[in-house]
Amino acid sequence: MADSNPANFANLPKDELREIAAKGGHASHGSNSQAEDHPDRNPDGTFTKGSELAKELGAKGGHVAHEHAVEKEARNPDGTFKAGSKLAQELGEKGGHAAHEK
Structure with a gap:
């Protein structure tokens, strides 16, 4: 309609x-x-x-893509962390440190 x-x-x-x-x-x-x-x-x-900016931004994009791939491997299809996930440990430590800084 x-x-x-x-x-x-x-x-x-x-x-x-x-x-x-x-x-x-x-x-x-x-x-x-x-x-x-x-x-x-x-x-x-x-x-x-030969642009330096292209090299810099390409490298940055590669790092981000790799981080996402690593994160994807560390997670279950529902988004929760897999048991023993190194990423879960790292992010948990980061969160704990951030909580204690306040």
């Missing part, structure tokens, strides 16, 4: 929806001026060849 609310996106014309979506895309990806201001970026926003 169609809603009569004019603010409902389903009721907007397709061209207006595209315009709104384009604004969101430009806002989230930044404009080319941001890329031009950064020496490690090409005008299209991609990294320049």
Whole structure:
């Protein structure tokens, strides 16, 4: 059943929806001026060849991905920790230290 609310996106014309979506895309990806201001970026926003920033961010992403993989191995499908999980021990210690710092 169609809603009569004019603010409902389903009721907007397709061209207006595209315009709104384009604004969101430009806002989230930044404009080319941001890329031009950064020496490690090409005008299209991609990294320049051999970019130190690309190496740094790639390494950071690799570490995060590895942490998630380790965490996934330490957990049961329902999200609880597996018995004897090293991650559970580490996080428990971290929580205990944080509780005593307050």
